[in-house]
Amino acid sequence: MSDWPLSTHLAHLRHALTLAQSCPPTTTAFSVGAVLVSPRGSVLSTGYSRELPGNTHAEQNALTKLLPATPPAGSVLYTTMEPCSERLSGNTPCLDRILFPENRxxxxxxxxxxxxxxxxxxxxxxxxxxxAGVEYLYVGGLEGEILEAATKGHGKKKKEEDTA
Incomplete structure (x- = not known):
């Protein structure tokens, strides 16, 4: 959990980064990876942006793929980018999904x-x-790689506009 060594947190964030790097690129969204980990440190589920149909987000996919199970008490959710608190698409934000009673x-x-x-x-x-009583832990050290993965595809739109 939060008292785990930094090396453990970084290992799970690197796993999430690998997932983010496998996202289909787009100009209209970030590419994010998420890893849900049990209190004992084993991976329960993973997800990445647009992995499942319907403009889905990483945290959403990790939670969906865990169904019908729910995260056991003391679970840790690793995400390359903080969970969204608003979605322009009108879909349920990842923040709200994390706070759903079944994900407590x-x-x-x-x-x-x-x-x-x-x-x-x-x-x-x-x-x-x-x-809501959920610990929020920022772990630095991978920002450059995470932002590069998150924004892949964003520069493509700008380059196309510049050449038009």
Whole structure:
């Protein structure tokens, strides 16, 4: 959990980063990876952006793939980018999904980067998770790699506009 060594947190974030790097690129969303870990440290489920049909997010996919099971008490959710608190598509934000009663076993959310304001002006996940009693832990060290994976495809739109 949060008292695990930094090396453990980084290993799970690197796993999430590998998942993020496998996302189909797009100009309209970030590519994110998520790993749900049991209190004993074993991987329960993984997900990445757009892995499942329907404009799905990484955390959403990790939780969906765990069904019909639910996260056991003391579970840790690792995500390369903090969970979204608003979705322009109208879909349920990942923050809300984490706070659903059936997911109350998630007691720690570990993030590799804050959500840039590219699509949403202010992400309130950190505040809302803390208010709900869920520990929010920022683990630095992979920001450059995470942002590179998260924004793959974003530069393509700009380059196309420049050559048009």
């Amino acid at each position: 076993g998630i007691t720690v959310v570990v993030v590799g980067v804050k959500e840039p304001s590219t699509f949403i002006a202010e992400n309130v996940a950190e505040r809302n998770l803390k208010d």
